[in-house]
Amino acid sequence: MPEKARALAKKDFLAHLTRKQLLELEACVRCGACFDACVVQEATGDRNISPPAKIASYRRFVDTVHGLRAKLLGRRKPAEEDVAHFLGALYACTTCGACGEVCEVGIDTQRLWWAMRRELVGMGYPAPGTLPKLLENARRHHSIFASPLELRYRIWLPPEVRPAARAELCYFEGCGVAWEAPAMAEAAVRLLSAAKIEFTLLEASRAWCCGWPLAVAGMWELQQELVENNISALEEKGITTLAVSCPCCLQQIREVWRSYGKLPFEVLHITQIIAEAVEDGRLRFTKARKERVTYHDPCQLTRGFRGPRVYEEPRTVIQHLPGVELLELERQGRLTKCCGAGGGIRGARPEVALEIGKLFLRDAARTGAETLLMNCPACYAMYVARRLPEPWGREWRAFESPVKCNDVLQYAAGFL
Amino acid sequence: MLCRVKLLEVSKEDLEVIKSFFFDPLEEVETGEGWVRLRYMGGEQCGGRNDFGEGCGECRYMPWVVRKYLREGKYSLK
Numbered sequence: 496m497p498e499k500a501r502a503l504a505k506k507d508f509l510a511h512l513t514r515k516q517l518l519e520l521e522a523c524v525r526c527g528a529c530f531d532a533c534v535v536q537e538a539t540g541d542r543n544i545s546p547p548a549k550i551a552s553y554r555r556f557v558d559t560v561h562g563l564r565a566k567l568l569g570r571r572k573p574a575e576e577d578v579a580h581f582l583g584a585l586y587a588c589t590t591c592g593a594c595g596e597v598c599e600v601g602i603d604t605q606r607l608w609w610a611m612r613r614e615l616v617g618m619g620y621p622a623p624g625t626l627p628k629l630l631e632n633a634r635r636h637h638s639i640f641a642s643p644l645e646l647r648y649r650i651w652l653p654p655e656v657r658p659a660a661r662a663e664l665c666y667f668e669g670c671g672v673a674w675e676a677p678a679m680a681e682a683a684v685r686l687l688s689a690a691k692i693e694f695t696l697l698e699a700s701r702a703w704c705c706g707w708p709l710a711v712a713g714m715w716e717l718q719q720e721l722v723e724n725n726i727s728a729l730e731e732k733g734i735t736t737l738a739v740s741c742p743c744c745l746q747q748i749r750e751v752w753r754s755y756g757k758l759p760f761e762v763l764h765i766t767q768i769i770a771e772a773v774e775d776g777r778l779r780f781t782k783a784r785k786e787r788v789t790y791h792d793p794c795q796l797t798r799g800f801r802g803p804r805v806y807e808e809p810r811t812v813i814q815h816l817p818g819v820e821l822l823e824l825e826r827q828g829r830l831t832k833c834c835g836a837g838g839g840i841r842g843a844r845p846e847v848a849l850e851i852g853k854l855f856l857r858d859a860a861r862t863g864a865e866t867l868l869m870n871c872p873a874c875y876a877m878y879v880a881r882r883l884p885e886p887w888g889r890e891w892r893a894f895e896s897p898v899k900c901n902d903v904l905q906y907a908a909g910f911l
Numbered sequence: 912m913l914c915r916v917k918l919l920e921v922s923k924e925d926l927e928v929i930k931s932f933f934f935d936p937l938e939e940v941e942t943g944e945g946w947v948r949l950r951y952m953g954g955e956q957c958g959g960r961n962d963f964g965e966g967c968g969e970c971r972y973m974p975w976v977v978r979k980y981l982r983e984g985k986y987s988l989k
Contacts, residue, residue, distance in 0.1 A: 642931035649928045653975045674932060677974035879972065880952055882935050889937070892913075893950070901960050906969050909963070 501619055503572050508556050511613045519602040520557065523550040529594035529604070535587055535840075538850035544584035546594040546604055552581040553611055578620065583612055586623050587847050590711050590838030591794040596829050605799050608838075612713030625842035625884060626712045633717050637703040637724070638670035645699050651677035652696075656684045662695040665734040666765065669741030669872065670704050675882065679740050682905040683765045686785035690772035690910050694738070701728035707747035712839045721848050722752050730759055738765045740904075742795035742805075744872045747801040764796060766870060769904060770808035773815045780910035783817035788866035789824050790903060791855075792831035793871035804829065809903050816910050819879055822862040832858070834869070836877035845887040852877060856896040868903040875902055914951040916967060917979045917987045921947045928976045949977070959988050 509517070525547040530536050536545055556573045558564045565571070585608065592605030612622070621627050629639040640646055650673055652658075658666070666687065668680035687694050696702075696836055706721040729737060737760050739745050746761045773776040790813060796805040806828050813821050826832050835841075835851030856878075859867040876882045878900040881892045921929070929947055933940050933989055942955075943949040952972065961970050967981040 563964075639936065640931075642958050646928050646931050649925075650974045650976050653979075674934070677932065678971055681975055682971075762913075880935075880937075880938075885937065889934070901963075901971070909971065 503560065503570060503675035506619070507618055508553070508560055508614060510617060510884065512607075514609070515603075516607055516610055516653045516700075517557070518540075519607055520550055520554040522600045522602055523547055523554075524600060525551070526599050527601050528597050532593040532597045532830065533590070534593070534835060534851045534854070535847055537573060538835075538847055538854060539587070544587045545582075549581065549584050549608070549611070550602075551586075552577070552584070578615075582615060582620055582623065585615070585831065586626075586839065586843040588838055588849075589794075589833040589840045589851075591833030592799045593794070595835065596798055604903045609711055609713070612711070613715055614713075616713035617716075622712045622714060623841065623843045624839075624845070626714070627707055629712060629839075630714045630716065633704055633709060633721070637721065638674075639704055639708050640670055642672040642674060644670075644702065644879055645890070647673040647699050647702070650674070650697065651681045651896050652684065653681060656688045658684070658696045660695065661695050661733060662693045662770070663735045664692065664694040665730075665732055665737050665760075665890070666694045666696060666843060667702060667737055667739050669744040670702075670738060670900055671708070671872035671876075673742045675880065678901065678905050679872060679875060681900065682908040683738075683740050683769075685908050685911070686769050686772075686778060690769070690778035692768065692772060692777070695732060695734065697728050699724075703728075703745040705744040706751060707743040707772045708839065710747065710751065711837075712843075716809075716895060718751070719755075722755050726755065726758065728847065734760050736761045736763060736768075738763050738768050740765050740872070742793040743873070744798045745805075760761060764805045764808070764905065766808045766812060767805060769907070770811040773812055774810040780816050780907065782910045783799065784910070785818040786866060787820045787822055787862075787864045788813060788858055788868050788906070789822050789867045789898075790868045791824060791834060791859070791870070792827050793869070793874060794833050794837055795832060796870065797831055798829045803832050812903060812907050813868065816907060822864045824858060824862055826858075834871075834877055835876045836871075836873035841873075841883055842875065845868075845884045848877070849883060849891050852883075852891060852899065853894055856894070856898055859898045860896060864898060866899045866901060866906070868901055868906055870903050875900075913956045914949050914970075914972065915956055915988075916981070917946055917948045917989070918977065919946050919985045919987060921980065925976055925980075932974060932976070970985075980989060 529546045595604035835848045841848045
């Protein structure tokens with residue numbers, strides 16, 4: 496709740512919603528098609544926090560402040576307990592967008608949840624749990640982690656891999672990878688080196704957070720500063736292609752950075768570059784290991800952005816690993832499940848993230864795979880490092896699964 | 912796999928980097944004169960070969976700043 500009760504402002508509940516989104520509030524017919532797509536619904540079964548329930552609550556707020564109800568009864572603030580319940584539901588969500596993929600009336604739910612969060616934070620309702628800490632860190636360090644940016648390459652860059660001072664390709668691992676999944680970045684640059692693909696890195700202190708984690712949590716205060724710094728740092732490098740490891744960076748760059756102007760470089764996910772090198776023979780895997788693996792499509796590689804989805808490329812890499820058999824999860828591609836680490840839910844509602852995680856590992860085990868390969872630092876932090884706030888972290892670490900978890904490129908680098 | 916490896920002869924510069932990476936409260940490192948003991952990840956304590964069968968020097972779970980000590984043999988599993 497806001498620290499001080501605040502008077503109703505003219506644009507409350509509307510300031511950050513587009514006309515299309517206002518129509519979407521009216522369009523939801525509560526058919527429930529999204530229930531089966533939603534990992535939070537699967538984990539909790541609580542229809543009070545389902546996508547239609549959130550839309551209905553928000554529609555009621557808008558009506559109370561601006562709509563027919565306001566015209567008839569006068570504008571009034573929604574009850575604080577109603578807003579509190581709504582906030583609980585809004586942040587008990589991974590914002591993975593699976594509900595939007597199956598929506599019968601085509602509501603872009605992912606963007607809607609983000610806009611609602613931005614609106615509520617703008618009205619003075621802080622994001623719950625540990626999320627405000629991300630903003631504090633970003634104000635101080637320009638990343639969501641409480642560590643100086645200058646340290647990032649010293650965590651993961653091995654001395655035998657030497658990035659060029661200037662190159663056509665720039666590799667941007669993203670702060671989530673540097674601090675939660677540094678082995679992903681090391682594997683990426685080892686594979687680039689093995690394929691003899693020249694690349695450069697941004698100066699560590701200029702590679703700021705892409706803005707995604709703050710945006711999805713509703714905290715937009717630093718967006719412009721973060722995005723403009725990154726674009727100008729990359730422009731100064733004179734690159735033609737930017738390769739990212741973090742799917743969230745990819746979505747943010749394709750969707751939000753572009754709104755600040757045309758980008759003078761192409762943006763790809765690192766697995767797209769590695770897959771191309773594998774296919775044209777520049778990268779060969781020489782070791783063999785007989786193993787069954789499954790691959791989890793990260794939400795942000797298969798939905799929620801313009802441009803081609805990154806679906807085939809990670810599979811191409813896996814299929815070139817000698818001895819490895821790929822078994823598919825029941826849900827993949829644009830209908831992939833969220834792993835339970837997205838949208839800030841680990842910080843806002845760790846108990847829900849924990850239950851999603853347990854169910855997801857059971858899904859992976861059902862494929863018959865020995866190893867679950869992932870492609871996102873949030874997935875990596877959740878499943879490899881098993882990072883969740885306490886006390887849920889202890890329970891999560893103790894949860895046993897026959898399936899080992901790893902990053903797809905880190906796994907592939909073991910075949911060099 | 913829970914890594915409780917004790918890194919030896921850790922430089923001040925690397926200690927700063929290692930501390931920045933192991934930020935989770937349960938992963939907070941123990942430090943002493945030139946050594947760092949890690950607490951990383953869940954499950955059983957690793958006996959020196961991880962669940963991919965890799966020895967410490969090749970352990971892909973560890974970032975480079977840690978693995979370089981493992982590769983140089985500057986560690987103890989006790």
